[in-house]
Amino acid sequence: MSYGTALIPFGWPIVLYLTLAGLACGAVLCAVLFLYSQEKAKDGQAPVVFKTGLYLAIVAILTGALFLIYDLGSSDRFYLNFSQFNPSSAIAWGTRIISLFVLLCIYSLILIHRRAESDSIGPVLGALLVLFALAVGIYPAFVLAQAVARPLWDPLFLVPLFLVLGVNTGFAGVQLLTYRRWTDESLAQLRNVDIAIVFLEIALFISMLTASSLSPAALDRFFKGDLALWFWLGVVVIGWGWPLLVSFRHKLSVRSMVSAQLGFIVGAFALRTIIVFGGQGPQSFLGA
Amino acid sequence: MKQKDHLLTRRDFLKMGGALSVGVAGLGLAAPLFGNFNDQKLRIDLEKFIASRKKDFIDYTRAKAVPTICFGCTTHCGIVGWVQDGKVRRLEGNPLDPNSLGNTCSKVHGAISFTYYPERLLYPLKRVGKRGDGKWKRITWEEAIEEIGDRLKACRESGHPERFIFHYGRDKTKGFTKRFTNAFGTPNRLNRRSICSSNRRVPLMSYYGRDFEWETQDLENTKYILNFGSNPLEAYQGGMYMMHRIQRARVDNGAKMVSFEVRPSATVNCSDEYFPVMPGSDAAIGFAMANVIIDEGLVDKAFWERWANVSLSEIKAHIKDWTAEHAEKVSGVPAADIRRIAIEFAQAAPHCTTMTARGSAKHYHGTQGDRGLRMLDVLVGNVGREGGLCLSSGRMWGGGKYGQDGLPAVSQPKPRPPKPKPFTPGTPAYADLPEGVKAKVARLDSKWRNRYYGELATPSEYPLSWNWYGMKVGQLVHPYIREGRAKVDVYMSYTYGAAYGYPEAKVCREVLLDEKLVPFHVAIDIDYSEQAALADIILPEATSLERWDAHSTNCYGLIPYTGIRQPLVEPMGEARPIQIILRDLARHIGGGMEKYFDFDKVEDFYKEWYKNISAQFPGGWEEFKRRGIWQDPSRAKDYQLYERPVPKEDVVGATIDPETRVIYREKKGKKRAVGIVMEDPVTGEMKAVRGFPTPSRKIQVFDPVFPLAAQSAGLPDGDPNGAALPTLFTTPGFDALEDDDLILTTFKWNVHTQGRSSQWKYHAEVIHTNQIFINPKTAERMGLRNGDEVEITVKRPKGLTYRGGIDEVVGSVRNTVRLLKGVHERVVCFAHAGGHWEHGAVARAENHESGPAAKNGRESLLDADVSADIWWSKARGGTGNGARMNDVLPINPSPLVGGQNWFDNICKIRKVT
């Protein structure tokens, strides 16, 4: 991974941003889901999860934005992203989407704090939150996909994969912050969701690799080249293997589920690492 | 096709998907996305875009263009420089230059890099510690001139002016420095021609009487180029004018080029056929081809009989053993191919030409070998013919002797100093010679004994290095000084890199560091070279963009021309052009020297020098300066100069030798051949024609100067170096190579020049290291892979010439290997120009400055670009600046001529573990 900006324009700050943006997307989805699905339970949990999710999303997306600004090399040009708009650029849309997303989150939080008694934000705001969360989760896939010279980054697979990764990490993040409130019932639900997510990720990742026109040398990078450690340890063992192992155990403990959620976050980061770096570099360039 | 479909879908999908994602966001702005933004034009106004570029950008509406001559290498192409705000911003070819036609290589742009090199020398410096310690103080020009001038004055007045050595690496003043040394009285204006081209010039001079700068292939019209180890598409300095002509000949005229080389050079890569050959086997191929041409009856008999000075049957008998089969054995080129190519070549005559250079010539046997290759042109009769090998000098035009009559005379302003006196018995200089040397001089034929100028200028064992003119043997200067063959008072290095670039350069460094051998060393240089580091005083010189020079060379357009180098800007800092430095020294020395340097402005001197050229222009000197080039395009091309009639003024009072029919004319008591009487091939009438400027006025395939030189130099009888007819033999040691012996050959990259370009930042960025190239098969045998480090150990060569020692090896150097198909399996290719330890940050591949420039009065020397961005520095994880090769290459002058045998280095390589 030492090829410099011409062959590797997107580096670590981008990987971190992508992970955090996904986490923000998932956190909001999780928050809204809890707000509506658990309304009937009236156990007072929903607003807590909701607030946690939104706070998490705001912190994550703003931290991610800081990485992006760092990547620009100079913060005094960041304003250009707002003063200039190129409607065909995914990043240009993304800038607006995350801005509105943050505003929506803040507005919702204010609302929910004001209406201390109620735990509803109303259907319109809820729908908007979901829409923007999805947009935040999806648009980075288009940022990568606009690099048409990098065959790995095919939006057909990147969009669902990024969404699944986002949901996965976002849910994991919210769960981790609220694990003290977990019940046996919610643990069981969580397990089923986890298993589904892992298999979905595996399926999407495999189809992305097989459908892309990557050269054998580029594929080798994932399995035995410079990305192999990230793949085998980060993705396969920590991101997929460990959560699965935990999920299939008979007795679910809070501690093991916490470790599984941590595994998800690490795994998603690793997967995004190999997608970002595996998509670039000489072997993975168009025509190679 | 699958991929194509997929990607197109992907881009469509992208456009849709973008819309989708926005749609999801519910912003309702999807509509514009379906438009094709790529078709939207003119989002930026032209003036606005121009204004957005960097502030000090070159603006051609206000920059001033001045024509001058490039000094990127020794080819000297006409160029035009664009000056804005007192700085040269851009250089490009001068389309009026009939040689380059405006086509120049990358080296042109180096002048900007080195003129504005942050570590350039800008002030005179005087060492303060021991010589070579690298401690300096800044002094004024007055102090410098006084100290050097006093030394020189003492030397001159001691009666031993020859103890002043002026040694140059690049001197293209066309004789200005010689004016100084002649006025001073020293013959020791030494050069580096033996390092460069002497083996290659001797065959030309022997055959045709002059080297004519170079032979001038009529590439515009040729159909067949037979290339023996010459590389004009990359680094054949003096021949860069050939590159655009060769490519046009090939691509537009369908000419065929066949190359015999040891590595895939640029010329090889553009050849129609390439044969990797064993180094030094070119001559074997050439002799084999000569045999084929004779046997197949493809000789141009009329030409041979008219112009060769030996009969065809005699040649045939002489070369009959050197057959295609023999050549296959030594070179590895299949005999059938040799036959086929020889026939193709001869059938293309006269639109065919050989092209030889260092590759074939820089060997122990290279002079004789190249004489063999020269024979091919004579056999097929392409000499001087359209599309063939022409001879068209540009050397300041005393050209009448060989048919270039009617050119305006260009010569240095008068008064001109006399030449120094030869070292004949009775002179103080002769008395100064060691007894051993006197014995060697006594052995010389009188032809040479009466022109002997000491061992440095006219080495007695190498009479052919100074038979035609003083080519000298540069690489022997330092060992000879060490041996005591010559004494030194003042040694002046002029833009000279021997301490880095000469074979066994450590000998040079040892001698220069020894204050007994060299009491005073002055270096005139542009930046802090390895040589300057060993000086007592360093004088900063103006660069080629800041000075005047005369220029003329052979023209590949075959019509003589001349050009002028003129300053585009004032010298940086206190740097001064060489003319001012030498003028001021001459004035300080006095004693009559000063009268030869009677000019205030350098321009006045050149204006006088070029007065006959100025007279050709209606606007005179100013018009010449405005164009930078003079040529009379209405002149007939220099075809068949030898058939041109001897003009009447040369015939008057001439005598004709009845036997040889050579026409002699007496001038100032000296009998000189001016032509030959020949039968007109059509009318049968006898006519006085110019012929060739050889003693016989014919092409001297047979040349008695070789046995004479061998005898004078004390070579044993029958030694093939002294053969009068071109003779094939092998470099000693090459006939008994061990299985793992390899031949170390050197080469120059197209972006570099004579070890003086490593500080050009953009060129160094392209090539900054010099890992060795070997054939993958060789590597496999030795268990080597790309990037492995190896140790290269060079053996001391054998043979009847100077040997630096009796030790078995010269030394070892480490480097990494790079496998490359196309390199001959016996060959190690090691590029010149790596491993500098001076010349500042770029050449040293460091992110900080070095050398005396660091304390030169300027605050920050390195601009951020140079210091931070030298990405190839080891500190930034790069390869660094390569390995230092020259210390392990032996001093190896070829017999009689003294040309360095660069490609005779038998070596072994060993993997470093």
Place this chain on the structure above:
Amino acid sequence: MSQLPSIPWERLERRQRSLPMKRAGFVIDLRRCIGCHACSISCKTENDVPLGGFRNRVRYLERPDSDRISYLPLLCMHCQDAPCLEACPTSAITRMADGRVVINQEQCCGMKACIAACPYGAIYLDAKAGKADKCDMCTHRTSLGLDPACVASCPTGTLRFGDLGDANHPVTRYAQEHGAKPFKEDAGTRPSVYYIRHEPWMNEAAATGVQITPEDDEIVYEQTGEEL
């Protein structure tokens, strides 16, 4: 002596700038290239390109079918359907009247999306400025009727510049006569740079190092072939 030839360089003063071509483009005749780097180094000098960045570059490629090397000069392809132009978030990349694609430095924020988007690796990051930069067909020259620096410096006629939108332009005719084609056409970007005798294997070799980056010492100039 006959009439003196005119002096080509004395015709620029006070000239108005304009871009008269319909579709400015390059034709690169690989049969003529000798790999001399005159184009790339002249470009760097002309445009003051920092070390480590390249607007124009010459690749040395080991031929798969012989023991020789082929040369491949590469620069911005000025695609008619340019992915960089689409990807740039701040509209810093624009097209000019004659179709050339340029980066307006004042509007570049340094996001590098264009670098990622370019199938030809033709854009570099000026590390000090933190901005993307690339060939702009030497607008400061070509708008005055001069050839771009690389074309003006090419000693063998390998690089040619002209109006590909004008069927009668000598460069267009030359391109047609010799079957010039853009390369990596699969990327679908419709480049305005056409190559004569570009061979399919070069796609692969060039893919990896259209522009070489400083850190990548493995494939500097003299490195060719399998590591690519």
